Amino acid sequence: MLTKDIINVEKIRKDFPVLSTTMHKHPLAYLDNAATTQKPLVVIDRINRFLKEEYATVSRGVYILSQNATQECHEVREKCQKFLNAEKLEEIIFVRGTTEAINLVAASYGRKFLKSGDEIIISEIEHHANIVPWKRLSDEKGLVLKVIPVNDEGELILEEYKKMLTEKTKLVAVGHISNALGTVHPIKQIIKWAHEVGAKVLIDGAQGAPHTKVDVQELDCDFYCFSGHKIYGPTGIGILYGKYDLLDSMDPYQGGGEMIELVTFEKITYAKPPSRFEAGTIAIAEIVGLGPALDYIEKIGLEKIAAYEDELLRVATEKLKEMDDITLIGTAKEKAGIISFEMDEVHPHDIGTILDQEGVAIRTGHHCAQPTMKRFGVPATARASFSFYNNQQDLEALFRGLDKVREVFK
Amino acid sequence: MNIPEPKLDHLYQETILEHNKNPRNFKELESPTLYSHGHNPVCGDDYHLYLNTDTNKVITDIAFHGSGCAISKSCASIMTTLVKGKTLEEAQELEENFSSFMTDKEVSEITKEKVGRLKMFEGVREFPIRIKCATLIWHALKDAIKDSK
Numbered sequence: 409m410l411t412k413d414i415i416n417v418e419k420i421r422k423d424f425p426v427l428s429t430t431m432h433k434h435p436l437a438y439l440d441n442a443a444t445t446q447k448p449l450v451v452i453d454r455i456n457r458f459l460k461e462e463y464a465t466v467s468r469g470v471y472i473l474s475q476n477a478t479q480e481c482h483e484v485r486e487k488c489q490k491f492l493n494a495e496k497l498e499e500i501i502f503v504r505g506t507t508e509a510i511n512l513v514a515a516s517y518g519r520k521f522l523k524s525g526d527e528i529i530i531s532e533i534e535h536h537a538n539i540v541p542w543k544r545l546s547d548e549k550g551l552v553l554k555v556i557p558v559n560d561e562g563e564l565i566l567e568e569y570k571k572m573l574t575e576k577t578k579l580v581a582v583g584h585i586s587n588a589l590g591t592v593h594p595i596k597q598i599i600k601w602a603h604e605v606g607a608k609v610l611i612d613g614a615q616g617a618p619h620t621k622v623d624v625q626e627l628d629c630d631f632y633c634f635s636g637h638k639i640y641g642p643t644g645i646g647i648l649y650g651k652y653d654l655l656d657s658m659d660p661y662q663g664g665g666e667m668i669e670l671v672t673f674e675k676i677t678y679a680k681p682p683s684r685f686e687a688g689t690i691a692i693a694e695i696v697g698l699g700p701a702l703d704y705i706e707k708i709g710l711e712k713i714a715a716y717e718d719e720l721l722r723v724a725t726e727k728l729k730e731m732d733d734i735t736l737i738g739t740a741k742e743k744a745g746i747i748s749f750e751m752d753e754v755h756p757h758d759i760g761t762i763l764d765q766e767g768v769a770i771r772t773g774h775h776c777a778q779p780t781m782k783r784f785g786v787p788a789t790a791r792a793s794f795s796f797y798n799n800q801q802d803l804e805a806l807f808r809g810l811d812k813v814r815e816v817f818k
Numbered sequence: 819m820n821i822p823e824p825k826l827d828h829l830y831q832e833t834i835l836e837h838n839k840n841p842r843n844f845k846e847l848e849s850p851t852l853y854s855h856g857h858n859p860v861c862g863d864d865y866h867l868y869l870n871t872d873t874n875k876v877i878t879d880i881a882f883h884g885s886g887c888a889i890s891k892s893c894a895s896i897m898t899t900l901v902k903g904k905t906l907e908e909a910q911e912l913e914e915n916f917s918s919f920m921t922d923k924e925v926s927e928i929t930k931e932k933v934g935r936l937k938m939f940e941g942v943r944e945f946p947i948r949i950k951c952a953t954l955i956w957h958a959l960k961d962a963i964k965d966s967k
Contacts, residue, residue, distance in 0.1 A: 755887035787862035
């Protein structure tokens, strides 16, 4: 059973309208939070009110409506700065999501500063978003892409990582928490060692920021990024944090409005960060919606969120381990609320369809991490991923659903 | 497409589950006349298809190998039993009929009759996301036949 006194989950559930709906006549058990999270009313209502009564362009209009919208976006940038404990406001860049953030760093930092023979280190269990941009950059510039292997539990083999680090290493890009396995990587150690050889470090925080407290100054990472929609906010907005001096040394990502200082047909000078990296009209309504999402989780408290989600993981893991036909993929000592598994003789896709009929939403497939699947010798897994709004009933529904799978595939 | 309410027992019928458990012609063929690879990157279904044909373009042997869900595997198994002994042209005709049967908005009685035993996959239509599981091996068959031309 879950320890109940960490948070008031039933009260929290009332803040998420979708959680009281049904799926195929069963109460919805939403366990696909690593893919995207549901939205609390404060986010839905804020976007609704903003679009109805307050919407205008930002940074350009002289009229009051635009000035207020500009101020709203400014305040969300401040919230993000506080959320990550960034030193400067200008270190917070609005992007579309984690994927765009990584592509931005690959293009604006990597293309400018990395040269043939330089080395980038990633890990064997990254999301495609933290593989493809680096592979493309490596192919383009003649860089060497090195991959930290993982052990059978899904933990990075740090001794191997340490051996890879040389003065040729220019960039290390690893996830904070693996989206496919739930492994929490020792990023502080990873960052420290990388800095010892003078390499910069990017942390893909898509699964990190929603589940654990992030302090970019304490971590001393050079870049950290996360997505709004995985942290109870809207799609189409994400955050790239970068140390100011680094950002200031980088080239623009895209060309357009807002990112310039002066434009003539002979010469263009660029704006300072963050504007330099925010060409075109930013995702105004989505930014405004991200504000209350961050307020919401900070009100509950990330320590409590992490403790409660660990409980969900503990209960689910204990139960699944009792099932003889279930194999867990990813059994690291340090894990966040993600549980990937296989069932004997049943393909994950079939598990997913049967669970759907039972009202249980999980993800099945390769989780945009094909090298991870290859490492563990499986074509796909079934993955349940938890949020603080999941309760004992959601877990029971998952377990019942697995019984149903057995019934069909007896 | 008019999707009826999905029912699990329409999807996982006994024959389908039996073929999933004991797939027919589930092996590799050494130096086949025709070969193709069917892959669905979304769910990871992945099959290799091997055909041997004679000078009259009759399929003398067929086999498939790989991994995937119950729907893709059983459909592949049944496909191999149906096209063995048929000409490539006949196999292609069956492929076209099955494709219509799975994806057309309105399926004519003639098409239903032409797909014969494959009618058991009708329930898959209730699960639109699974249709490509059933058609995966048929796409591979189509590719293999295309290569023969």
